[in-house]
Amino acid sequence: MAGSDRRPAVVVAFAALMLLAAGGGVGLLPAAEGLGVNWGTMASHPLPPRAVVQMLQDNGIKKVKLFDADAGTMEALAGSGVEVMVAIPNNLLDLLTDYDAARDWVHENVSRYSFDGGVNIKYVAVGNEPFLSSLNGTFLNVTFPALQNIQRALDDAGHGDTIKATVPLNADVYNSPKDNQVPSTGRFRSDIAGLMTEIVQFMNQTGAPFTVNIYPFLSLYSNDNFPLDFAFFDGTDSPVVDNGIQYTNVFDANFDTLVSALSAAGVGGLPIVVGEVGWPTDGDKHARADYAQRFYAGLLRKLAANAGTPLRPNQYVEVYLFSLVDEDAKSVAPGNFERHWGILRYDGQPKYAMDLSGQGRNTALAAARGIRYLPRAWCVLNPIASPDAMSRIGDNVNYACTFADCTSLGYGSTCNGMDAAGNVSYAFNAYFQVQNQVEESCGFQGLAVQTLQNPSTDACNFTIQIEPSVAGRPVALTVTAAATAVLLSVLTVMASL
Template sequence: MWILDAVASNRIGINYGRLGNNLPSPTRSIELLQTMNAGRVRLYDADHEILKLLSGKNIDITITVANDEISGIAANQHLANQWVYEHIITHYPNTRTRFVLVGHEVFSSISTYQDLQIARDLVRAMKRIKSAVKAQGIRNIKVGTPLAMDMMEMTSPPSYGSFKPEIRELMLPLLRYINGTKSFMFLNVYPYLTWFDSQVVNQTGISLDFALLRTRNESYTDPQTGLVYKNLLDQMLDSVVYAMAKLGYDDVNLAISETGWPHQGGSGATRKNAAVYNKNLIRKMSMVPSIGTPARPGAVIPTFIYTLYDEDQKYGSGTERRWGLLNSDGSPVYHVNITWTGKRYD
């Protein structure tokens, strides 16, 4: 039987996306991750070349089942077994796979019949992947799925947090599964986007310092709970905590599958702000003992920074392609230490 270290730790991870036509090779990319002392890496697929390159490295690995594979796996345990064998067992245990994420933001698009079917098949696919992993005697790989904050109907104040009505029937079996397997609710959570919307769209004026995790003298008190918030990230995380509790699940673990700050392309998107956000994020999430959030004090929240490189082939707004920690030549866009050394950044 193969037993792994605990998956919950304070080691900071980095998302390794490859939607660019000018990016360093996988070999060079793994070397850069090691140089940066990244504790975790998240892949948006389960690429064999990259998994081979990660063999023997002191990096915990998260791999992904593509959205278009979900319904097939949900319907057929043999397909799940085959996927696990090809992408985990053939590289195991020399590659330190810790998380398998099934899909990507599956609940964000359920307007078509096909998308809705994928969303309905999600938990069944997760169960089949987990069953295939357990059948190999592996007990410490967690299965989850990353969800975007657009699943929320309300996030402020945090105690008012609630999921959109149209996804609550989908959320219940997911929460039941995550809770039952002691996995994590993986969140793609971006204070930048909430801050940007507050400035440009809603004119509510969330302060930049609050969004950048600068804890100085500013705070917000939840009128219902009395909990005091010193940054926007904690507010957003705790809104999910309260939304889950409203559905009867008040102790589901949280993980951050994506967070970061763009360094170019829009209001507030500067190298300085990106450096401040990520340095403060690393400091907060690397603390021992863990800080957690006001509603979850002391909780360990596995965290992945978005992203290793700027990706010039991504669609979307100007900022969409400008979240990278590194330039295409491997040089840093701005200086940031993935391993926190005790210095306070604010």
């Protein structure tokens, strides 16, 4: 999900079918076998890389998937023993159709770290969901040549036996026919079927896995009639039956649709890695902490039991949870929930009890250690602002939410229940924190004032940002349709002030 402008319409192979179905540290058990996490860094104040690596170790997480090959991140992982999937962003794929460029990339980002006590690199992710329907074919002609060149460069550098190149793909690259939407009829999407067959046959030859991102949450997000229980792992009254096989959750159904597509392409035994799977906690009515906790509890039990899926039973599935921490600078084009996927908050604090071992214990994750915060100061609406200043409130809220994260104010979100003044204060404070509390960032043409009194409510947290690391700096956030909806929800109540 990180770095992708994924649209709700491309989420799960079974949206129509489901309509028919209607319906810390010390003392922790090891994480479930095969369990990893996605570590994204699209944040105004990213956590220090060494603190993140320590947090992975404290929680017994031994695998991590990245979205680039940032030197600070890689250096922090050196010597940790954590297994790494390092990544090549989509905007580099065209360059890597040239073998010399691919060789240079491998030298700089793989060989540089591959030594005793270095980084334990296992995979190179070539692109991130490059065949999304919403990308309109931008990367169709460059992804496979880049994949081939990277694997060849890994082989030539002596890494090919232990490091494999793969392509993380969204589940929209396969589907079932509209008149028979069951897993056994799964095939690769018709417009890319030939290309996908070439890619999976190449992976089969090189020993690389197929990497797929599966998001049951997005089924609910895109379809109010989707049966809620089918998104989780604790049973449903309306299972989907396929040739005598009962599917009680959309994850298994989606995964087995891919298994069928691989079989149809002649590589039925190709290993599958789930590159992203998770549940957000804010930004939508279904993005709730209790739902996330329910989803992960079921998923982790399944992984710990090596249950597999009906078409691949009794085997462990390698899974990377999405994601480790919230990222307040992600694009919200797919939805406001994009900034709230973390199993931990922006500051590395747990959101809810979560037992990574899958044994069902009511335990908290180990938090990030040694995190330093900005002073306990907030920026809020000035209660004695002049009428002239109040006439400019709309433009100022718009400005604040362009350069800071206001997604928690949207419909169905944690801060949606505040009054108009609270909404404005939230927006002003979000900007103030992103700007590291510099005095000038709490002006807003006389509308704002600093306070030492915490304006948070039981449901809505007014953030105090962490101290910026070397990589932390204010980030301009793009206003999209989803972000505009948040702004409108604030501005429509301005008249009551």
